[in-house]
Amino acid sequence: MNRLPAASDQALDERVLDEALHWIVTLQSGTSDAAEQHACQQWRNENPQHELAWQRLAGLSRDMRINTYALSAPNARQLLRARSTPSRRTLLKGFAGLGVVTALGLSVRERVLLPELFSDYHTTTGERRHLRLADAGALQLDTRTAVDIRGADMALNLGRLLLSSGTSGMTAIKTTNGWVRPTALSRLIISQGLPRQQGTEVQLLLGSASVEPLHGVGIRLSAGQQLTFDSHHSGQPASVPSTAEAWTQGLLIAERMPLIEVVEQLDRYRRGMLRCDPAIAGLQVSGSFSLDRPEDSLGLLAKVLPVRVQRVFGYLAMVVPA
Template sequence: MSRFKVANDQPLDESVLDQALNWMVALQSGTSSAAEQQACQHWRNESPQHELAWQRLVGLSRDMRLNQVLTAPGARQLLQARSAVSRRTLLKGFAGLSVASALGLGVRERVLLPELFSDYHTATGERRHVRLADGAALQLDTRTAMDVEGARLTLNLGRLLLANGASDSRAIKTADGWIRPAALSRLIISHGLPGQPGTQVQMLSGSAQVEPSRGPRTQVEAGQQLSFNNLLSGQPTRVPATAEAWSQGLLIAERMPLGEVLEQLDRYRRGLLRCDPAVAGLQVSGSFSLDQPEASLDLLAKVLPVRVQRVWGYLASVVPA
């Protein structure tokens, strides 16, 4: 029996599966609000069919993470097939690959779990170094998904540090547009991080052209950072001195609200991490380990009037002491 196949083989209405998939996409986007999460939970509680559809989706995700059933090109081929085949034909393709025969999975314009369908991806708490054929070097942050096609990189989700090679034809694409760094430039590009709308470019050295999909170009020089969406970009500002700290496994906070600190640690910690609104505004300054998020939580409890409530090592809540 497949690891994700539930004992109850009850068929599910396609409309229910569609709703479950839409909720999963929204919550995996990295930008879902607390209200959306509560609304999803309410939807799950409305009907046993809703909850069963949700659990089957979660099971599919877990099974693919553990077993790597689909290669990245194979997954993308199935996703791209939506314009050429019917839903039923596409589902047969999934079933033939032993991925979703028990699920009845529909395909949407947005990828459900981009880290599963990308050429390179990192798990929670993982950082990864990649050397490209032309000599460029990359470091991928936790929960990052990226595709490579020649000199073009596509950052689907997360954050990367690029030390560009001697080529001046490099292009990095996100959902918001393009970044074209000069040869030998070093830069950090992030997309879809908590609290960060759109895409951000941080130039450590060299320069780059930023091109929103439907907006004017902007030149970004060494020491500058720029955030943009598909229509426009803001004004360049100074790159903080701590911009590279994550690549060394550190989170350096300078009068940062506790809620934001926990959002950062949450990306590196398996499970759920919550912050009581009563303490979310506490100011935090210090250096915290991203590689050991539990130790960082304990340190916060020592220097702030808070305590950490843990349940089975999975759920952690930071509440007033």
């Protein structure tokens, strides 16, 4: 029997997270009145997703709760004014202007826990995004990806990106495991936090790059090489597969890939939850599947394999034996 994920594993709508953050700031500012407290409770009771978002944000940091109470009323109002705009960067500037970013713990830990909320740029489920860089370079973000950009440097907080570095060769990309420093006019894919991925993966398509674990010895990559590294070690370089860039075109190319891995990749592009019955997880899959149309891809799987797709209210889908 399959065990469904606990509520804490559920993906939350971006709008719901925004509303939860508004209520967290309002009630923990020390300036809220009984009417606002009642309205917040009503909002939490309206929908289980509201309560889940509230619990997640309220539990991010004990320091956040303690220190927000210390805000004076004028400062709290300033923070709320910053929150009233649609920009997350503006919200964080509101925190920074009050000098409470460090006190609230809104730093690396929160960017890991809620990267889409606290990063400069992010993509939602099923979205890919192109960005132009100041040095004539370019960046493509995969679905569910979050990055910060500070001048020539950037931080990949979650997901996958394709970087075409500019002419200056000064770009450096930080992940939780260390740094990747490509030379000018290089082209590379960097990912972390993908299904079944341990550490950070670097796939160098063009040029050269150095990989520097936080606490380990660096290594140099040449075009056509890839490796995975953690905070202490770098793996051995291997050849970049010919399908490495398929996701940039909205495709998943499977070559004798276990069904569970195909399902996990499609799950990243599908709203809701997509799961695979362990009894069929090891079925070998070969073919081309659309990431932009995951439901069509599920239909194709059901045609070529002895499986079927069970759906519950369009949100939960289970790939099970036919």
